[in-house]
Amino acid sequence: MHADVIVVGAGPAGLMLSCELALAGVRTRIVERRTEPQRDSRALTLHPRSVELMDLRGLAPRFLALGRTTPGWHFANLETQLDFTALDSRHGYTLFLPQARTEQLLTERALELGVEISRGYQSTGVSQDADGVEVQVRGPNDGVETLRARYVVGCDGSRSGVREAAGIGFPGTEETMTGVLGDFAVVDAEPAALDEARARGVLVAPLEGGLTRLVYLDPERMRTPSRMPVSLPEFRTSLIRVCGSDLGIAEPRWLSRFGNATRLADTYRRGRVLLAGDAAHIHFPAGGQGLNTGLQDAMNLGWKLAAEINGWAPPGLLDSYEAERRPVGRAVTEDTEVQTLLAELTLVPQYQRPAAALRGLLNELLGIPEVNRLLAGRTSALATNYVDATVQGADPLVGRRMPDIGLVSAASAATRVYELLTQGHFVLLDLTGDADAEQAVDADWGSRVTAVTVTRHDGHPELDGVTEVLVRPDGHIAWATRGTEPVVRRAERATALAAWAGTPRGAVAR
Ligand SMILES: Cc1cc2nc3c(=O)[nH]c(=O)nc-3n(C[C@H](O)[C@H](O)[C@H](O)COP(=O)(O)OP(=O)(O)OC[C@H]3O[C@@H](n4cnc5c(N)ncnc54)[C@H](O)[C@@H]3O)c2cc1C
Incomplete structure (x- = not known):
């Protein structure tokens, strides 16, 4: 197959992106240097928006069937948990699902959609010209090939060779602190001992196959560089130091050390080379956000790059990927730095007293519903929120995620908004119940935009007074109006559709 896009790396970001591209009809090939899928899981969690993304594509049942949910998550390991149930989502919980499972499910989906996944292929160089990119790969048996495509996306993790080949800087801070993790077949400890370990900051999480994961920071070993392997004796000695017991650990399956190097790519796009996931941002795994952020990058990029390749992207659409996602990457890196700082202060002797006081204060603040919600x-x-500050007079809903309201419409069997988005098209909801939008869109934008006349809906405080709303393929709101005058609405709608969904059908080559 001649690919339109080569995605380097079959981690969560690369797989998710490939699914999005293939869904939009883009010929996509992943090159992955590993010959086999990754068995060990760094990440264990999917946060609410990531589960919503799966829901937007009809995949949530597959993910929910393999994971288990818990109503919240921690912030900086504070005792007062974040309560996700207070958020406005059908998926107000953390889904515990090992990264290897997420990758397995996304691989299945990618193959269903026709993505070509070439395992055992390592990209060794990338160059670009006016019409496309060339990716050098070393395949099985050391065979060297040059692949040509229109775009390449580096989803090749923190040490991204694609990023380097494109000359994109990755500035930030060096690693100053490391933690350790261990997956054990045997943890032979009383529940009280495990509770005590948790109280002293050790993460104890059950995994599949009867394994238990332990993760912690040892103040006496936390300056050990992450490149140094972890031995079982070291893990045991540190664990005893941190929580007073070795918790009866035996039969380690995986021991690893990870650090707090924090970096953000200078740009997410250079010409025909784009970056997503850890290739674009890295940080300490405090808050469990790396994989989640990568999936969300992929969801933002997929339909935009597909629009470019399919010939209908309005000017600037592809560049809006960086404009929207790089600030998110920055915010996530800053957020984890705050959480990491608090963890570090708690462990450094001279700061322990004020750090305990600070934790007490934050615990109290987190109990305030507004702080929790924030x-x-x-x-x-x-x-x-992908609000574009340069656009004047837009409805306050623009840029936010569309709430998954229940609805009834004559033309569709869908019972809620997210069911309308499974094909990755724009969805135009006419909440007035007249069929004006449906007719206009069917005639001009065809399958790029699904217009639905809603005869009844659940209502939602954010949608009070809204008469029409255009939802992007990634579930964010492109345009909304509260106008009631049909002529005005028609003109506004046409402008919004042209700005987002490009020139009407017929003017497009493919
Ligand atoms: C201890 C720990 C716990 C974590 N816990 C969480 C958590 O709970 N929640 C969360 O959201 N995140 C967590 N993370 C972060 C998460 O694991 C990463 O953010 C995530 O794996 C990034 O996904 P990715 O697809 O961008 O990159 P990766 O998962 O790194 O995948 C990159 C892929 O590219 C391939 N590759 C690299 N170079 C080449 C090449 N030259 N040619 C071909 N293929 C190549 C690699 O083999 C790999 O398969 C954790 C991280 C650590 C270290």
């Missing part, structure tokens, strides 16, 4: 909204990514 931090839970950020961590869950439900609060992500």
Whole structure:
């Protein structure tokens, strides 16, 4: 297959992006240097917005069937948990699902959609010209090939060779602190001992197959560079130091050290080379946000790059990927730096007293519903808002995620908005119940935009007074109006559709 897009890396970001591209009819090939899928899971969690993304594509049942949910998540390991149930989502919980499972499910989906996944292929160089890119790959048996495509996306993780080949800087701060993790077949400890370990900051999480994960920071070993391997004796000695017992650990399956290097790519796009996931941003895994942020990058980029390749992208659409996602990457790196700082202060002897006081204060603040909503909204990514400050007079809904309201319409069997988005098209909801929008869109934009006349809906405080809303393929609101005058609405709608969904059908080559 001749690919339109080569995605380097079959991690969560690369797989999600490939699914989005293939859904939009783009010929996509992933090159992945590993010959086999990754068995060990760094990440264990999907946060609410990531589960919503799966829901937007009809995949949530597959993910929910393999994971388990818990109503919240922690901020900086504070005792008062973030309560995701207070957020406005059908998925107000954390889904515990090992990264290997997320990758497995996304791989299945990518293959269903026709993505070509070439394992055992390492990209060794990238160059570009006016019409396309060339990606050098070393395949099985050391065979060297040059692949040509229209775009390449580096989803090749923190040490991204694509980023380097494109000359994109990755500034930030070096690693100053490391933690350790261990997956054990045997953890032979009383529940009280495990509770005590948790109280002393050790993360204890059950995994599939009867394994238990332990993660912690040892103040006496936290300056050990992450490149140094972790031995079982070291893990045991540190654990005893941190929580007074070795918790009966035996039969380690995976021991690893990870650090707090924090970096953000200078740009997410250079010409025909784009970056997503850890290739674009890295940080300490405090808050469990890296994988989640990568999936959300992919969801933002997929339909825009597909629009470019399919020939209908309005000017600036592809560049809006960086404009929208790089600030999110920056915010996530800053947020994790705050959480990491608090963890570090707690461990450094001279700061322990004020750090305990600060933790006490933050614990109290987190108990205030508005504070919970603010931090839970950020961590869950439900609060992500792609508002464009340069656009004057837009409805306050523009840029926010569309709430998944229940609805009834004559033309569709869907019972809620997210069911309308599974094909990755724009959805134009006419909440007035007249069929004006449906007719206009069917005639001009065809399958790019699905217009639905809603005869009844659940109502939602944010939608009070809204008469029409245009939802982007990634579930964010492109345009909304509260206008009631049909002529005005028609003109506004046409402008919005042209700005987002490009020139009407017929003017497009493919
Ligand atoms: C201890 C720990 C716990 C974590 N917990 C969480 C959590 O709970 N929640 C969360 O959201 N995040 C968590 N993370 C972060 C998460 O694991 C990463 O953010 C995520 O894996 C990034 O996904 P990615 O697809 O961008 O990159 P990666 O997962 O790194 O995938 C990159 C892929 O590219 C391939 N590749 C690299 N170079 C080449 C090349 N030259 N040619 C071909 N292929 C190449 C690699 O083999 C790999 O498969 C954690 C991280 C750590 C270290």
